[in-house]
Amino acid sequence: MRGLWPIFKREVFAHFVTPLAWVAMTAFLLIQGLHFFLIVQHFAGQLDLSADAGPVQTYFGQTMMLYLPLLFVCPVLTMRLFAEERRSGTIEPLLTAPIETAGVVLGKYLAVVLIYAAMWLPTLLYMLLLSRYGEVDWHVVASGYLAVLAIGAGYLAIGTMTSALAKSQLAAALTSAMAIIGLFMIGVGEFIFPEGIGRDIAGHVSAWAQMNDFSRGIIDSRRLVFDATVVVLPLFITVRAVDAWRLE
């Protein structure tokens, strides 16, 4: 896919020279740090622990604080991607280079996925800290991070799409935040809807339920298929949207 690699590199570089990326990452880590602190403090007061309800499981699956920040951090990471290029006009040299639109879209998308993964990287320290003072089930850690990555990848794809559809960064961030929160709220329907198809669907798309499963080491391929759909569909729409600008 021509253009993917140079665009990926440039996009990663561009993120790290914008102050906003550092602000978002710092805020994210502060919240996760607080989150971890509260969990550890809670478990420190308990005398005996059951096997699948330790601090790691709780960190990944039992609290809102893990992914609530994602609802805001993902839109901030993706809002620039296309909206800024269109505002400043740099989209013109970019799209007149001999490269494929899919390369442009994937290069940009993979760059934010990398930054997202880098944002989570420091939280591995929490796991290392825990392992020094107790038992850590590394399978659970791995499946926890897998779920965090899979859910985030979908949210970032949605953000990439809204950045290509919206005229400004702000509009891109707001629409992707609304879309992501909307998706999350459908999942919450699992606890609200009466027994039936509504609840089944809600349970299937629920990020909450997915984190709950994965935090106990249960890797359900149906959930991963759903996550992949949330990645592929918005990216496909993004490619079509970028191609459609020519016909405006």
Added chain:
Amino acid sequence: MIEVEHLSKSYRGIEAVSNLSFRVERGQVVGFLGPNGAGKSTTLRILAGFLGASSGRVRIAGFDIVDERLQALRQIGYMPETSPLYPEMKVREYLAFRAELKGVARTKRRVEIARCLELARVSEMAGVPIGHLSKGYRQRVGLADALLNSPPLLILDEPTAGLDPNQIREVRALIATLAEEHTVLVSTHILSEVEASCSRAVVIAKGRLVAVGSIDEIRGRGRPELTLVLRGTEALVRATLSGLDGIASATVEVHGDTLRAKAILTAEDDAALGEATERIVRALAQADVGVREVRTTTATLEEVFATLTRDDMNSATTDEAAP
């Protein structure tokens, strides 16, 4: 090198480019002229593959810009109007990024970037972030980008806009050197630029083609003018001039005890001009008007441009444009 056939482009119902057809042959330096808002940028954006046409087709070196997009784009070095760049990147970083996008082999990249920096005269700014550069230098970075990988065709949209006179002269000289290896299509609304650096011109107005040809051919489309200093009565001069063939329009003014008459002639070449001049002078002499001074002037490109683009609707239909 460029074949444009019946190109039209509408934006939300407004026609920006309308049934435009022209060709640019390999090795030519062609000025793309028109008043502001004539559709120049829109046309160039379509040629460079940034915008799609509403109808018609464009071929670059034989490749269709829609169906064989990547091959066509590889032939083009395009510099968009105002040359938008990433402000956070340094000049050399930006060109390295562009060179990679354009498929310059890794081992050749350093040399190629140095060559383009040198050609566009931005070598001394290679390590400066683009955001810190003046407008003139940004234009040159855009130019260096267009030159990367030596594309056979350069499409430059207003490369001298916003530059000071010295910079304009430098860009002009650069275009002259580039003409040796590249076909160049350069848009501008500054006519002296076209006269200085282009062999041919395409003139559009309101999205329509009004003239295409060599600079001399286009200049020849203007009408010659005859200025006379006469002695006699205004009414007599008017009457005499109005009875003659070969005069498109005439004005007569009183200047002290002489008259100054200006006649725009319909003559299309030098022989016809001489003959018409002779006839007019003879008629005036026969009418007993004293002829003190006769001066003929042929139109400058500027005047031709003004006439062509003002009554564009009429001339568009009578144009001898290429198919």
